[in-house]
Amino acid sequence: MPDAHAWINGPGRAARAAAVAGYSPDAVADCHRRLRGPYTGTGSVLRALLPVLGRRDQELPGRHAIEILAAAPELEPLTGPAPETLTSMASADERTRWYSRYRTRRISHGIVDFLRGCAAAGPLTLCFTSVDHADPTDLEFLSLALRRLDPSLVRLVICSRGPMPQLAGELAAFCACRVVDDSGDDHGDGHVGQAAAAAFVDSDGTSDTPGQYHAYLELPVAQRARLHDRRAEELEASGEWSWRLGAIPYHREHGTAPGTAGLLAYRTAVNYCIGMAFYDAALELATRLESICDASSDLEQYYRVQTAKAQCLALLERPEENEPIYYDLLSRSASPKWHMNVSYALAMLYTRVLDEQRKDHRRARAHVNTAIAIASQLEDPDERAFHTVFMNNGKALAEMHLGDLNAALTLVTEGIERLDRELPPDRHRLHRSVLNHNRAQVYAALGRSQEALAEFDYVIGLDPSYPEHRFDRANLLLKLDRYDEAVAGYQDAMRLTPPFPELYFNRGTALAAAGDPDGAIRDFRYVLDLEPDFTDARVSLASLLLDLDDPQGALAETRAGLNVTPDEARLHCTLGLALLELQQPQAARDAFDQALALDPGLSEALVNRAVAAHELGQQDAAIADLATALSTDPANPDLLYNRGFVLEAAGRCDEAIADYTRALSSADADRAELLYRRGRCHLALGRTEDAAGDLKAHLAIGESPHEREIAELLAVQPG
Numbered sequence: 001m002p003d004a005h006a007w008i009n010g011p012g013r014a015a016r017a018a019a020v021a022g023y024s025p026d027a028v029a030d031c032h033r034r035l036r037g038p039y040t041g042t043g044s045v046l047r048a049l050l051p052v053l054g055r056r057d058q059e060l061p062g063r064h065a066i067e068i069l070a071a072a073p074e075l076e077p078l079t080g081p082a083p084e085t086l087t088s089m090a091s092a093d094e095r096t097r098w099y100s101r102y103r104t105r106r107i108s109h110g111i112v113d114f115l116r117g118c119a120a121a122g123p124l125t126l127c128f129t130s131v132d133h134a135d136p137t138d139l140e141f142l143s144l145a146l147r148r149l150d151p152s153l154v155r156l157v158i159c160s161r162g163p164m165p166q167l168a169g170e171l172a173a174f175c176a177c178r179v180v181d182d183s184g185d186d187h188g189d190g191h192v193g194q195a196a197a198a199a200f201v202d203s204d205g206t207s208d209t210p211g212q213y214h215a216y217l218e219l220p221v222a223q224r225a226r227l228h229d230r231r232a233e234e235l236e237a238s239g240e241w242s243w244r245l246g247a248i249p250y251h252r253e254h255g256t257a258p259g260t261a262g263l264l265a266y267r268t269a270v271n272y273c274i275g276m277a278f279y280d281a282a283l284e285l286a287t288r289l290e291s292i293c294d295a296s297s298d299l300e301q302y303y304r305v306q307t308a309k310a311q312c313l314a315l316l317e318r319p320e321e322n323e324p325i326y327y328d329l330l331s332r333s334a335s336p337k338w339h340m341n342v343s344y345a346l347a348m349l350y351t352r353v354l355d356e357q358r359k360d361h362r363r364a365r366a367h368v369n370t371a372i373a374i375a376s377q378l379e380d381p382d383e384r385a386f387h388t389v390f391m392n393n394g395k396a397l398a399e400m401h402l403g404d405l406n407a408a409l410t411l412v413t414e415g416i417e418r419l420d421r422e423l424p425p426d427r428h429r430l431h432r433s434v435l436n437h438n439r440a441q442v443y444a445a446l447g448r449s450q451e452a453l454a455e456f457d458y459v460i461g462l463d464p465s466y467p468e469h470r471f472d473r474a475n476l477l478l479k480l481d482r483y484d485e486a487v488a489g490y491q492d493a494m495r496l497t498p499p500f501p502e503l504y505f506n507r508g509t510a511l512a513a514a515g516d517p518d519g520a521i522r523d524f525r526y527v528l529d530l531e532p533d534f535t536d537a538r539v540s541l542a543s544l545l546l547d548l549d550d551p552q553g554a555l556a557e558t559r560a561g562l563n564v565t566p567d568e569a570r571l572h573c574t575l576g577l578a579l580l581e582l583q584q585p586q587a588a589r590d591a592f593d594q595a596l597a598l599d600p601g602l603s604e605a606l607v608n609r610a611v612a613a614h615e616l617g618q619q620d621a622a623i624a625d626l627a628t629a630l631s632t633d634p635a636n637p638d639l640l641y642n643r644g645f646v647l648e649a650a651g652r653c654d655e656a657i658a659d660y661t662r663a664l665s666s667a668d669a670d671r672a673e674l675l676y677r678r679g680r681c682h683l684a685l686g687r688t689e690d691a692a693g694d695l696k697a698h699l700a701i702g703e704s705p706h707e708r709e710i711a712e713l714l715a716v717q718p719g
Contacts, residue, residue: 005146005156007171009163010180013208016129016159019180023157025127032206033135037245037269037285038104038278041128041138042111043072050078053118060117067110067498070276071137073241083465083496086430092271096390096431099277101315102500108141109530110498112148119153130206131167132160136280139166146170148529161208194219201227204247228255232265245269245278249285258292263301266292270308283312295332303329303338310345319353340374340387343367344394351398361401368395385422386431389415393435400442409442433462437469444476452476467497471506478506483514501527505537517544532564535571542574551581569599576608585615603629607642619650635662637669644677653681672701676710683713 008019020028027048031041046068050061061068065079082088087097118124128134128142145156147170158167158175171177196215200207201224207213216224232251235243244265252258252265266289273282286308295302310325326342326349344367351364368391375387396411416435419428440455456473463469474489490507497503508523524541527534538561545554558575565571576591592609595602610625626643633639644659660678663669679694695710704710 002151002155004176005149005151005174006158007175007177008157008159008180009161009177011161012180015180016161019178020127020129020157020159023125023127023155025125025157027124028127028129030129030206031134031138032130032204033133033138033246033281034206034250035204035246036242038135038137038273038276038281039071039141040242040246041131041134042108042141043242045126045128046072046075046111049118049124050075053121056121057117060114064110064114064117064498066496067107068114070107071111074239085466086433086463087466090430094428094430095275096428097434098274098311098315101277101279101317103277104137104140105144106498106500108137108144109148109500111141112145113499115145115149115154123153123155125155125157127157127159129159131158132162132164133206135278136166137278143167143170146174147532194223197224198227201231201251204231205250222256225254225256228252232261245273245281245285249288253288253292259294262292263289267304274308274311277315279312279315283309283316286312299333303333307341307345314349314353317353319349322349322353336374336377340371340391343371343374344391347371347394347398351394351401359401361398365395365398365402368398382423382427385418386428389418389435390431393431393438396438396442400445405442405446409439409446412439412442429462433459433466436462437472441472449476449480465496467493470496471503474510475506478510478513481513483510486510487514499526499530501531501534501537504530505534505540508537509540512540512544517548520544532561535561535565535568539570539574542578546577546581551578554578555582567598569595569602569605572598573602573605573608576605576612580608580612580615585612588612589616603632607639610642610646614646614649619646622646623650635666637663637666637674641670641674641677644674648677648681648684653684657681657685672698672704675701676704676706679710 006023008016010016027045029041029044029048033040036043050068053061061075061079065076066082068075068079069082087095087099090096115124115126128138131138131142134142142156142158143166145154146158146167149156151174156175158171164171193215196209196212197219199209200212200216203209203212219227228251232248232255235248235251246269249262249265249269253262255261266285270282270285270289273279273285286305290302290305290309293301293305306325306329310322313319313321313325323346326346329338329342347364347366347368349364350358350360350367354360371391372388372395375384375391378384378387392411392415396408396415399405399408399411412435416432416439419432419435436455436459440452440459443449443452443455453473453476456469456476460469460473470489470493474486474493477483477486477489487507487510490503490510493503494507504523505527508520508527511517511523512520521541521544524537524544527537528541531537538557542554542557542561545551545557554574555578558571558578561568561571562575572591572595576588576595579585579588579591589609589612592605592612595605596609599605606625606629610622610629613619613622613625623643623646626639626646630636630639630643640659640663644656644663647653647656647659657678660674660681664671664674664678675694675698679691679698682688682691682694692714695714698704699707699710
């Protein structure tokens, strides 16, 4: 069985094809994004596999319908429909929620899981060609699939004409590279003249066959345009939606009516891609659309293109490119709606989108106040109500970031009440749910947990298939230590979304707290399968293994984590804890030293370095570390106990008694252990009366492992 995936690399088209054939692939997919845009290659593989799979397993495709249909919407007859949400059903003029850019990563993870399920019936070999021309969605899928798929079960064969920087790390780590010799094998395919030009058009502009593109360029422009029209009509007649995201806009742009059919094709593709979170593709398509629209004659079209580009840039975390776009739009028109919407966008830029160093919530509030002022003057009463509420919802976010949660709550509540009062109940259902969800989050931030839970319940009733509502509600239940309910909430969310690590990490945390360590371990391991650099999961898994008396397992996990994130202080600290359990105090101390070098404020490393120093007999070093820890948390009873213990071991019993006494004043202290240790110190100093008082008080608390010892120390019989 293969122990690696394969990368076939070389400029020779025929040589690459011959090399692919040698693998006897179950599916071959051309990834050139000009064909079907996002997920061109991934969707083609799914279109090849599902008809065969459906005869063997009718349930597996349905469990992954969301991600399969994102990549290949034509497959709905084989998967059944994906769950509908208010977001997916909202009309273009009522869409006010946009997916995170990381949605495509979730989709790719779900498709990887689906392919693992497909391989249950036997190993698969899947070939992806033209990967050097792939859309970022295909590249993201392949980067995850190369790492997560076992090549003995699902082998991937990647083909390109040359190096691929976007996948360089994955290709080096998981693929055997095969460079094929072109040997002058590309001499054309026999087509000449118009036939060669038509073949180039029929390839949707992706052919690299020598002579075809040259023949295409030699045709008169009008003749080329008619070839593009014919090809566009063929693709439209196929009924396969994904052609509308790549080839159809390309052909309409180069056809006989680029200013009408081309504009419409690109607008359709841009809007769909933004709605599906395919933001890289949407930005590329919008840039093509920009090149065929005339700002001087159609300013409205220009506005739509520029706002689409700005939206993509913001969601792709490239907000520094947005401000020039917004001010360009403000300079081109005095339209109140333009200025309202752009002012709102600037507000969101400063309160939500920019990095922490550049955020300016007061500036955001200034811009959103401008948007509110304009919205309040709109003539149409329905538009005035909606836009004023929408802009005030943005202001609520700025108020939250400025620390005024009550002001945020007032703005959101007044918005809910106004829409209920002034608009029909079937208008703006999506944004109403957004307001309710936001109110739930503000309630939670204010500590009004029961009201927050009630609000989450209400919004789940409005939009039952939207997973984030259930995820956020479960997070609140976890915070309230209602672990079983939190687990149930996370499981409800899992049914409605492709996998993402935070969901499984949080369920794992709840399962561990609820007393199901095996379930927690499964979840933490799955999180690390999804994202090996998810440090919280690695630390939680190692810590759980330590709790289960498996220090070797914890050691292996922390070392695996450090291979991925070598500068993560918490992993060095957890490594030290595992080494302590394995009676390797010097190695443990070295690990804690490294943790503190990376994060001097990591108190857990400081305290446990003191433990290691104590075990090495380095009491002064241990006392110094505990003193440093106490300087930031002077009333912590555990720290006081630990320092007292080390002082006692160093023979400094008066100082130890002082620490034990301070610790006993805390309601969270372990009184029995502290009284026992203080009593021992009093005895060591010859204070028999004080010692007797402490040791008898210790025994009075309950059953003690020290009962016989204490009896002997006090010269009395047990009981």
